[in-house]
Amino acid sequence: MSKRKITVSQLSKISGVSVRTLHLYDELGLLKPCSRSEAGYRYYGELEMQRLQQVLMYRELGFPLAEIKRLLDDPSKALEMQKAAFQERQRELDTLLETIDETIHYLKTKGIMSNLEFLYKGIPKETAKTWRKEAAEKWGEDTVQKSEEHLSDLSRASIEALKQESELVGKLLFDLRFNDATEPLVQSLIARHYAVIRGFWGTSGSADLQADAYAGLGDLYVADERYLSQNGQSQPEFAAFMQRAMKYFVERSLR
Amino acid sequence: MSKRKITVSQLSKISGVSVRTLHLYDELGLLKPCSRSEAGYRYYGELEMQRLQQVLMYRELGFPLAEIKRLLDDPSKALEMQKAAFQERQRELDTLLETIDETIHYLKTKGIMSNLEFLYKGIPKETAKTWRKEAAEKWGEDTVQKSEEHLSDLSRASIEALKQESELVGKLLFDLRFNDATEPLVQSLIARHYAVIRGFWGTSGSADLQADAYAGLGDLYVADERYLSQNGQSQPEFAAFMQRAMKYFVERSLR
């Protein structure tokens, strides 16, 4: 039973929030010190630290302070709040999936997909659906062992894949850096690169703006060699190649 | 050349921002109407709509309005802003990877990993590194065709995998719903379930709080049958099973 009380600044240092914030939380009744000295000094105990953790957790989830107070003061609301957080996450994932669908649709209608098709010949048009089915088959065989082998990989994979993909596309393009920037193979890879970059950026903004931004990135590659350096070696001719290819891609396929 | 001008409320409806916001942006010089009627009415044209899109794009990326104005008014700053956006995304991905590492580390030190190991026997301890290597080998053979087959899958996969994983774990647990909630196999799957849920929620908050939240989720499953319903059929005994298993897991492994 640690009985030690802690001052504002100490709590501030421990928790990472400012003293001012603690003052405010006190004022709002969100986090009151467990005791005060005669001089008015605030002292916090174990329970207060726990409560602060809770406050910060919900704050991170985007809850307004007033709501956090309600939730923490009325424990019967606990279920509600779990629900909200959970559904929020679900919604985010759904919209992410939607934007990917939109991107694909966008690429198709803009005629870029036809460009890509020569790479994908042998694979049916509805790549997305194919992917879904393959995944379903792959993961459908739910013998415990087999599935479990993949299990721990997946959440890592989900993020890692994004980085890997970007690296892969970069690698392929690097190998082609002495080719003509306008030839179909290069351009189809650039289209893929574009999609990946959109993935990194998020997908807000109109098509036009994305195009501008993408073209700008090509200039950036030339201006700042760090972006495309490999093993610490800058690759000026690769940068120039990318700039040409991206520019051509924007002109031809995105306008 | 569409010459049609548009009023505030119309632009508001199209773009989804409030009229007040448009007024504010005008005042700040962020988005001025292309013309005004004698009565002072604001009229916006094509260019203004495009500019608004840009503003909203950078706003979504978290740029303050003042900075957005600087960026858009001074085209020479374009490179800087691309840089910022790009690095921001990179940083987010990095921290995501970190939190996953932390989670794994956390599970290990808490002794849960030892629980899981019986499922992973045959696979070395450093699952993460193994995964990295496997991926490198798999994608290292960079003959264009082979790699390209996976390419379009990846960005979908990254998000889909998270959902798939959660569904898979749920499915496995469902098949075990008549078993004892405390037996090792069930508990190791629950541990996985816990990790996935953390993934959905994000990973803020202390270990204690996450534990509380997780236990609470178990209650939620029982309280609201929609969470665990399959094909529209609610599964009360499954919910009860999950509640037992999760509760036991929290008591045994997280306290």
Place this chain on the structure above:
DNA sequence: GTTGACCCTCACGCAGCGTCAGCCCTTTTG
């Protein structure tokens, strides 16, 4: 007793809007 390092309470300021109020303009309706 004095010097710092703390602590306190106002109180103002900031972004990014929401939300009136009070008034003018334009379009529709009777």
Place this chain on the structure above:
DNA sequence: CAAAAGGGCTGACGCTGCGTGAGGGTCAAC
């Protein structure tokens, strides 16, 4: 043709979640 309805305009104040002082007490050490 006039009146009502529906926008639009410009202030101006409010809100959240703090940062950043000012002005002043307190506490431990020297």
